[in-house]
Amino acid sequence: MSDRGGSRLPGVGDEREERIVLHVDMDCxxxxxxxxxxxxxxxxxxxxxxxxxxxxxxxxxxxxxxxxxxxxxxxxxxxxxxxxxxxxxxxxxxxxxxxxxxxxxxxxxxxxxxxxxxxxVDIEFYKSVSTDVRAILHDCADTVREVSIDEAYLDVTERTAWEVAEGFARHVKNRIEREVGVTASVGVAPNMSAAKIASDHDKPDGLVVVEPGTTRDFLAPLDVAEIHGIGPVTARTLREMGIETAGDLADADPRTLVDRFGERGRELYHRARGDDERRVTPTGRPKSLSRESAFTDPTTDPEEKCARVSTLAAAVAERARDRDAMYRTIGVKVVTPPFDVHTREQSLPGPVDDPELVEEVALDLLAEFDDDRVRKVGVRVSNLQFTESDQTSLDGFDAPSGTGESRTADSSDSADDPKSSAEAADDGEKTDEGVHRTSRKRDGQVSLSDF
Structure with missing residues (x-):
């Protein structure tokens, strides 16, 4: 049914326009x-x-x-x-x-x-790596739902088509591995629950595509515990009812399931049949916008580093303008071998939309690393303010250009780390009904409820 390099389940004729949902799950x-x-x-x-x-x-x-x-x-x-x-x-x-x-x-x-x-556990370091992954995901999709530090849903319906969905998902995987250095398993399906199951289907480093019209056949032979939303207690109860597989659940009388589990029983019945009408919704507006780029070989050439940072600064400023976002903080990220992460930031007296200033401040902050051997650089704007009204530049404030408190840190700043970010700090198992503060196992990793 699948292979490590990517698998596609044969489709059947379906003229309806189906959403294309990716579930990206980092491996260990x-x-x-x-x-x-x-x-x-x-x-x-x-x-x-x-x-x-x-x-x-x-x-x-x-x-x-x-x-x-x-x-x-x-x-x-x-x-x-x-x-x-x-x-x-x-x-x-x-x-x-x-x-x-x-x-x-x-x-x-x-x-x-x-x-x-x-x-x-070094959660601050893991957050910094997660930030790199998140930047790629937001660059590849218009809608991203971050559910934990290492897991997200992407709706890419407007970015690709089913005929090339596997190639698009492979592009996302390859960017994460090439630019960040970690592997992800990706599931592609017409809905969230099927995409999540697909991402778990061929770990590690897996890629499984479930095309429209094949979801129920894909799910049918799976253990009932693999259906999204079914935990150990519910699985045990279902087995006591003679329901062992997703196919059994899909063939069950929904009235019996409702009698035993309430309306949740009807929801599980539909998910076992491949029906899931939930939309991929963002977890909130981003707290920062960033772009990063790795050098093919670590470099000490100041001009090469400056040229790369200038390009990234322009890209970040453009992303901020596209999203009607102004920013109060401009920063750079510099990664030196083997993987030492350094961030430097400068706070501004007020929110601005000023691409030239982003480049100027980023290059000033980068100067500290002129003599260092560098493997990756990045530019970030944070402390965002979203508005659709006329935007301003720093010249509109009393303080002269370039002033403001300069802050240094060797880990990601907390401005990028509220629970709505990809940290989502693994508060426990997340469902549409709310957050259950539990420790859970997923891909052999425990979610931590105390970060």
């Missing part, structure tokens, strides 16, 4: 971020723990890489239990001495040789 996101910072971790078992400190045995697993899962490490597991299955690699050990990547694989290794890398 926290572990992927740690590998950005430490490239030597690629291919190694990586465990990221919440409430965990280096060398300690307390805390819980937030995410485990696919390599770590081979040894029985799972999200939400106590770190102590994880260590029993996958001991911590001693400081200074090489990958060869651990045996973690020996030819025998997990089943043929001596337990004494198995070891993994344990890292504490």
């Amino acid at each position: 996101f926290y572990a992927a971020c740690e590998r950005l910072r430490e490239p030597d971790l690629r291919g190694e078992p990586v465990v990221v723990g919440m409430g965990y400190e280096e060398g300690e045995n307390h805390g819980a697993v937030a995410t485990a890489s696919y390599e770590a899962r081979e040894y029985g490490v799972e999200s939400a597991q106590a770190i102590g239990s994880a260590l029993e299955r996958l001991p911590r690699k001693a400081e200074g050990d090489s990958t060869d001495s651990s045996g973690a990547d020996s030819e025998d694989g997990a089943d043929g290794e001596d337990e004494a040789d198995v070891a993994g890398y344990y890292r504490p």
Whole structure:
């Protein structure tokens, strides 16, 4: 039904204009971020723990890489239990001495040789990587619904057509991997619930397309627990009713489901049949607008860096104007090898719409890194104010051009991080009915309710 490089389920004739919805789900996101910072971790078992400190045995697993899962490490597991299955690699050990990547694989290794890398959650760093991903998603779609730090829905109906939807989704995937350095699995379908199931269908690094007219056939053989909105308790109740698969649920008497689950039973019945009328709605206006670009090879050439930042500044200012947005803060992001993120910002005395000022301030902030070897640069405007009235430039304020408090930081500024942003800080399982403050597992990663 699918293959790792991308799969398309055969379509049937359907003349109706169907929406094209993408669900983008980052693969083992926290572990992927740690590998950005430490490239030597690629291919190694990586465990990221919440409430965990280096060398300690307390805390819980937030995410485990696919390599770590081979040894029985799972999200939400106590770190102590994880260590029993996958001991911590001693400081200074090489990958060869651990045996973690020996030819025998997990089943043929001596337990004494198995070891993994344990890292504490660094949510600020993960947010900075998520910001990079979000910028790509907003550039590729007119409507983006960010539901967590590593998950979003895109409505791309106006950007592409079903005949080339797979290629468009592959373009999104490739941009994320090329420009940010992490992988995503993408599901494409006519509605949100089917797109989400499709993105989970071929992880990691998967691409599954469910064309109009094929959704019910795609869902039918799946375990009922895979239907969006069905948790373990509901799945257990359905199985007690003899409903094991999505096909069983689609064939069930909806009146029986309503009697047992209320109106939610009717909703689950329709989703099992591939019917989901929910629209992809934005989670709110953006708190910032940014564009970033990576160099093919890290560069120390000041002119090359300045030219790239000037281009990005113009693009960001144009995006802000297109969205009727003025901005109070202008900043740059500079990434130096291996993956050290630096941000510099300048606050203005009032909101402006001034492309020339964006370039001027961005280049001034970039000057600090003239001598540094740089792998990526970015420009951001934040503290946005949306208006459709006449916009102003800085000259309309009392303060002279270029004044304002200058702030520096080595992580993403909080101006970009309210819960409506892609951080959505994993407040728990999100549904249209509200936010349930729970810890949940998705792609082996626990959602954290306390960030």
